[in-house]
Amino acid sequence: MTAKLSIQNLSFTYADGAQALRQINMDIQANELFVLFGPSRAGKTTLLRLLNRLADLLEGTERTGEVLINGRDIYAPNVDVTQLRRRVGMVFAVPTPLPGSIYSNLAYSLQMAGIRDHHTIAERVERSLRQAALWDEVKDRLQDSAFALSGGQKQRMCLARSLALEPEIILLDNPTSGLDPISTAMVEDSLFQLKQQYTIIMVPHSVQQASRVADRAAFLLNGELVEVGSQQQLFMHPHDKRTEDYVTGRFG
Amino acid sequence: MTRQQTQRLAQWLISATAVIVILPIVLVVVYVVAKGIGAINWEFLTQPPRNGMTEGGIFPALLGTIILTLGTAVAAIPLAVGAAIYLAEYAGDNRFTRAIRLAIVNLAGIPSIVYGLFGLGMFVLFFNFGTSILAGALTLGLMTLPVVISTAEEAILTVPQEFRVVSFSLGASRWQTIRHQVLPHALPGIITGIILGLGRAAGETAPILFTVAAFYLPELPKSIFDQTMALPYHLYVIATQVPGMPLSIQYGTALVLLFIVLSFTLVATVIRTVMRRRREW
Secondary structure (H helix, E strand, O other), X not given: OOOOEEEEEEEEEOOOOOEEEEEEEEEEOOOOEEEEEOOOOOOHHHHHHHHOOHHHHOOOOEXXXXXXXXXXXXXXXXXXXXXXXXXXXXXXXXXXXXXXXXXXXXXXXXXXXXXXXXXXHHHHHHHHHHHOOOHHHHOOOOOOEHHHOOHHHHHHHHHHHHHOOOOOEEEEEOOOOOOOHHHHHHXXXXXXXXXXOOEEEEEOOOHHHHHHHOOEEEEEEOOEEEEEEXXXXXXXXXXXXXHHHHHOOOOO | OOHHHHHHHHHHHHHHHHHHHHHHHHHHHHXXXXXXXXXXXXXXXXXXXEOOOOEEOOHHHHHHHHHHHHHHHHHHHHHHHHHHHHXXXXXXXXXXHHHHHHHHHHHHHOOHHHHHHHHHHHHHHHOOOOOOHHHHHHHHHHHHHHHHHHHHHHHHHOOOHHHHHHHHHOOOOHHHHHHHHHXXXXXXXXXXXXXXXXXXXXXXXXXXXXXXXXXXXXXXXXXXXXXXXXHXXXXXXXXXXXXXXXXXXXXXXXXXXXHHHHHHHHHXXXXXXXXXXXXXX
16 A cells, blocks of 8 residues: 655755755555654755755755655656645644635635635535634624634634645644644644545644644654654654654753 | 923924925915916917917916826836836845846936937937937936936835745735735735836926927927927926026916926825725734
8 A cells, every 4th residue: 555645765955054954754644644754944844845845945954865755756747736736735823814804714725726616615615614623703794804813713714724625745844833722623633534534644833732642753863763653653662762752851 | 501401492493493394385386376377378388389488378388298298108118017027026135136136226317318319329210219208208217217216116015925935835826926915915015116117207398308309399299209398398498498488477377387296296205105995904
């Protein structure tokens, strides 16, 4: 069985010469919630941004290695990057609404993909908002500015927005940063629902969150992959000393 | 002096500089209005000059300035906005784009009479448009380009980068991102730049001197290959070239020109204020 997403010998260097990732290899299976964790500067966000080629926006960087989705290299020359990003959604650490209403935020990716039918759009908007556990709170004010939402609502709106196109994979870069425990629990709950349909790759807020939500996880340290394994293995019986030190809170 | 006295003195001095800065423009406006308002009436605005320009109105010059300003807009806006989008969104930072930016800065500093002579050589003679509205509008457009490009690029760059990143992450192409997430939010700044550029173009004399402006031409232009009168040049003519010119007509003409140029600035300010208030972030 081929992996949903396969990272092979992936290395990445920023324009200033800083090497963010070194020879990363890992496979992520369909419908699992895969967590990338580690201290800051481990390369987690960089790795996420390589998976939807958002890192392409930076000039002067260097990448080697491959990223295969369904067995096909997303860095192959004939790949349509726009199409790729429609299949690989992303939620950022800082919730960033686009100027406009809640509805227009949700409809944006659909409209950009050429979907014109109002019923289809309205349907997808509602379903995505339900999936992100936000529908009941906003259904009566979909035309209000997205900037009027609270922090937790904004983050769930951004999650819903990334779901509207029904991508195959969702990348979550610390989607609960700055959220209160109740909002965090709501987001985590929706993740358990979402992985029935999507493959989720997530950078968690903390080790605790990582161990709460992960099916499998990878521990990154200074741009290197230290260990990949199931939640059980990584958080209960880590093979590597560094993993053990990090998950038990000896550094980090 | 006590500290309070120093404070008060400093405050007084700083306020005084502000007043001194504003004073000239207030004086100019008040003076021109006081001297010129008596000449303004319906006939003045709608009739051609008569009797060696010492009687009648300024209609051909007024209409000419309006046509030239519109022509300038048509010539300059698409090119300037396109260039600004290119510089801000597509061009990176390399030798080529640095040369372009340097050229734009230098273009802005070129004296307007040089534009006038260039327009004469390029549009009137080389392209053989003759002394015409087309040649004049192109010359004015050329002069307006650097101002509009710089302000439009500035406006585009103030749109937060996150909007672009989010838009890309949602599968929008580069052009879709520019069209839907960048230009709408940069629009107030772009429009402000356009209007200020046009306001300057409407009041310029030197660029139209050899390219379009007629000394005296009571007939209205029929095509863009005709000459036309224009307010700034007309004002220069009646102030210096016509003996026995009544002062009231001179000041009336100055007042109309001043009104046009100032209303451009006013409209720009209003647009900017209204659109800024509507901004959500």
